[in-house]
Amino acid sequence: MDVDPITRGNRFCERFGGQFPVMLAPMAGACPPALSIAIMKAGGWGAAGCLMMQPEQIAAWADEVRSAAGSAFQLNVWIPETAPRPEPDREAEWRHFLSRWCDTPAPDPLPSPLPDFAAQCEAMLAGRPAAISSIMGVFPAEFVAKLKAAGIPWMASVTTVAEAKEAAQAGADVIVAQGMEAGGHRGTFDQSAAEATQVGLSSLLPSIVDAVDVPVVATGGIADGRGIAAAFMLGASAVQIGTGFLRCTESAIPSSWKDAIGRALPEETILTRAFTGRAGRAIDTAFARTAARPDAPQPAAYPWQRLLTQPMTAAARDDDDIDRMQAWSGQSGGLAGEGPAGDLVENLWQAAREHLSAARSRR
């Protein structure tokens, strides 16, 4: 028989690290060292989304966080797929569409897309994190072997039961079940299925817990003690929170994005490919809504769409202009707390424990 939820969380920490099982979710471009340091000092887990980071930036992030707060952090990367060739007609349509939103056009030709994946993987290994995590697929077998040899657990983010089984089969030590409520990109292995396979966390999580033999971390729409307790009741061994930490003092996102998260009702986010070419959940800003209209061009493939919108999204950050900002948010943004992240994470776990203890004493 399964242990009670709090014991399950304690066992997760004994095996993988941290003092309690609440983790900052990896968020490319939104995980400054200070945010992880604050959460780790309080007893939770830190994280870096390394997608856009060069190897030396990954090393510097890991060094800074470890020297300040230890090693209970994960380093995360997207599994790459062969980039499709840019489509000139689509690109021309988008250059025209975007000219109404930003005076600076994307460079022509579009620049070389992304840092080298193999070099990022080596830098993550050298960073000696408590775990390395993947999204949008599984690591190649050679890298899984290196992880095992280094004794670094692999946490695989998935969005369906079939993906969970595939990742466990490929050697994942932990499955991260990402519900469709999640902010940012969906971790779907087959990106063309990202819209069609949307499953909410309350269905996804227990089904994955039943389907695999490894611990399961819950993520997507969790932002307060009730959500954490509910995830544990559904079989989670830990939770990952992304949007719920973005309004904290140590989060470096622009203030208009923080404010928009705090105001957003669950129905005021949108799943959109308009920023990057891949499906991600964002605040339904003016740009995201306009790009969803039937007369807007179809998004180009990833990473070309990201490169096309990059001047606009960079200008939006500089100007703190939410209308044009790539403002990722999950469906529970309105529950996100403010203030120092260390206080928030402690309070979240305390509230969750109270809910779980109350449930236990009623049994």
Ligand SMILES: Cc1cc2nc3c(=O)[nH]c(=O)nc-3n(C[C@H](O)[C@H](O)[C@H](O)COP(=O)(O)O)c2cc1C
């Ligand atoms: C700004 C932002 C960036 C994200 N970047 C990544 C990423 O690089 N890698 C990843 O695995 N997940 C990424 N995610 C998804 C989170 O790891 C997590 O699944 C999600 O935040 C959970 O939902 P929540 O935002 O409702 O807490 C990102 C999410 C946000 C909000």
